[in-house]
Amino acid sequence: MSDHLLKQHRDAIDAIDVDILHLLNQRALHAREIGEIKGGGVIYRPEREAQVLRRIQDLNPGPLPDEAVARLFREVMSECLALEKPLSIAFLGPEGTFSQLAATKHFGHGAHVVACSSIDEAFRMVEARTLDYVVAPVENSTEGAVGRTLDLMVTTPLKICGEVVLRIHHHLLRKTPGLAGIRRVYSHAQSLAQCHEWLNKNLPSEVERVSVASNAEAARLASLDPTAAAIAGQAAAERFNLEKLAGSIEDEPNNTTRFLVLGFQDVGATGKDRTSIVVSAPNRPGAVHQLLAPIAASGVSMSKFESRPSRAGLWDYVFFIDLEGHCSEPHVAEALEALRARASYVKLLGSYPQAVI
Numbered sequence: 001m002s003d004h005l006l007k008q009h010r011d012a013i014d015a016i017d018v019d020i021l022h023l024l025n026q027r028a029l030h031a032r033e034i035g036e037i038k039g040g041g042v043i044y045r046p047e048r049e050a051q052v053l054r055r056i057q058d059l060n061p062g063p064l065p066d067e068a069v070a071r072l073f074r075e076v077m078s079e080c081l082a083l084e085k086p087l088s089i090a091f092l093g094p095e096g097t098f099s100q101l102a103a104t105k106h107f108g109h110g111a112h113v114v115a116c117s118s119i120d121e122a123f124r125m126v127e128a129r130t131l132d133y134v135v136a137p138v139e140n141s142t143e144g145a146v147g148r149t150l151d152l153m154v155t156t157p158l159k160i161c162g163e164v165v166l167r168i169h170h171h172l173l174r175k176t177p178g179l180a181g182i183r184r185v186y187s188h189a190q191s192l193a194q195c196h197e198w199l200n201k202n203l204p205s206e207v208e209r210v211s212v213a214s215n216a217e218a219a220r221l222a223s224l225d226p227t228a229a230a231i232a233g234q235a236a237a238e239r240f241n242l243e244k245l246a247g248s249i250e251d252e253p254n255n256t257t258r259f260l261v262l263g264f265q266d267v268g269a270t271g272k273d274r275t276s277i278v279v280s281a282p283n284r285p286g287a288v289h290q291l292l293a294p295i296a297a298s299g300v301s302m303s304k305f306e307s308r309p310s311r312a313g314l315w316d317y318v319f320f321i322d323l324e325g326h327c328s329e330p331h332v333a334e335a336l337e338a339l340r341a342r343a344s345y346v347k348l349l350g351s352y353p354q355a356v357i
């Protein structure tokens with residue numbers, strides 16, 4: 001290794017870092033000015049943030065990967081926004097859950113994330129305007145819908161203003177190394193289900209599987225009991241100082257959870273958006289088919305269709321539908337109009353940018 005060459009590169013990096021620092025602060029000054037212009041109005045602009053991140057990815061010459069530059073700019077915007085007004089975000093706690101990871105992935109480290117004891121409490125904190133936004137899990141690629149979030153969306157006055165897609169990696173964690181002597185495994189019921197084949201193959205059948213309120217709670221319990229292990233993510237492992245006995249033990253390699261961001265806000269179109277609605281159909285044969293036919297006729301793609309008992313009557317259902325596009329785009333507006341004419345109930349849950357990172 002040539003010391004001379006190394007020094008040349010490090011000197012170049014030092015000079016570039018001064019430029020980056022200068023430019024970052026110039027950017028921050030502009031953001032602060034924008035904050036003044038907004039004058040106490042809505043500060044967080046999801047449509048603008050999605051456009052900034054997509055543009056940066058389009059312009060990226062490499063060698064840094066697109067995803068890496070998007071993550072860096074995510075943090076830059078987060079800190080710029082915090083200069084305008086720091087945001088507070090409700091998530092399903094305790095600290096160390098995937099919901100916390102999702103909140104930080106979407107809002108960056110400049111936002112203040114607040115652990116809530118349930119999805120209901122997280123919604124309530126935002127509905128009461130104690131916190132600004134809620135990040136709530138809505139579906140997992142292996143386990144399906146998160147029913148409580150769907151139920152709350154029917155009644156909440158909040159609008160969906162963003163989505164976060166998070167790859168979920170589960171690890172087997174324990175206070176001490178080695179699988180010997182494990183008597184029970186704690187985890188959230190969904191995570192136990194997502195890893196059940198791995199558990200069947202790798203742990204004796206007498207090891208008890210105990211479902212608890214969250215993966216972070218599982219990690220906490222495992223940190224107190226040397227005969228216990230937990231299935232949880234990296235954040236929980238770090239928070240409770242646990243050994244990783246086995247990594248990425250989820251049965252489905254593309255295990256992904258989708259979260260929604262909700263607040264008191266309508267979001268403008270970006271050109272790559274999603275519209276979520278909940279509808280109910282009259283309880284008669286063919287009603288659902290009649291409901292969906294105009295969506296196809298308007299040329300709108302449907303990316304999700306999920307039914308839930310409506311709680312209004314036995315065998316009454318509501319349907320959660322995601323459409324590609326923004327409600328201000330003519331073909332989506334046309335599909336919504338046709339739905340309103342046929343459905344007994346339609347609620348627009350929000351139009352929002354599709355996840356960028």
Ligand SMILES: O=C(O)C(=O)C[C@]1(C(=O)O)C=C[C@@H](O)C=C1
Nearest residue numbers: 031034044045048049077080081
């Ligand atoms: O463009 C704005 O409205 C800004 O406030 C600036 C900025 C940014 O840093 O680029 C910051 C926060 C908003 O959520 C969107 C973008």
